[in-house]
Amino acid sequence: MFKSHAGVSFNAYLDRLRIERAIAMLEGGMKVRQAAEKVGYANVDYFHAKFKKYTGKSPSFYKKTGES
Structure with a gap:
């Protein structure tokens, strides 16, 4: 049901939301x-x-440059 409304699975939606929030945190230092x-990832390698x-980029890219 979620996929029919959102266009993606719940897990994919949640991953994308977590990554977006993580980007904001990384850009904040x-x-x-x-x-x-x-954002809910206990394993940093999995994150x-x-x-x-x-994103196609590593988390450290956003921390170092502050770009999105």
Whole structure:
């Protein structure tokens, strides 16, 4: 039912939302590990893989440059 309304699965929607929030935290100067934990990823390596899948860039790219 969620997919018919949102156009994506719930998990994909949640991942995208988490990544968007993490980007804002990273641009604000938060450390990658802290941002991962705040948005609900206990495993930083898994967060990094999901982040790269959705943005095409590493989390540290956003921390270093502040670009989106």
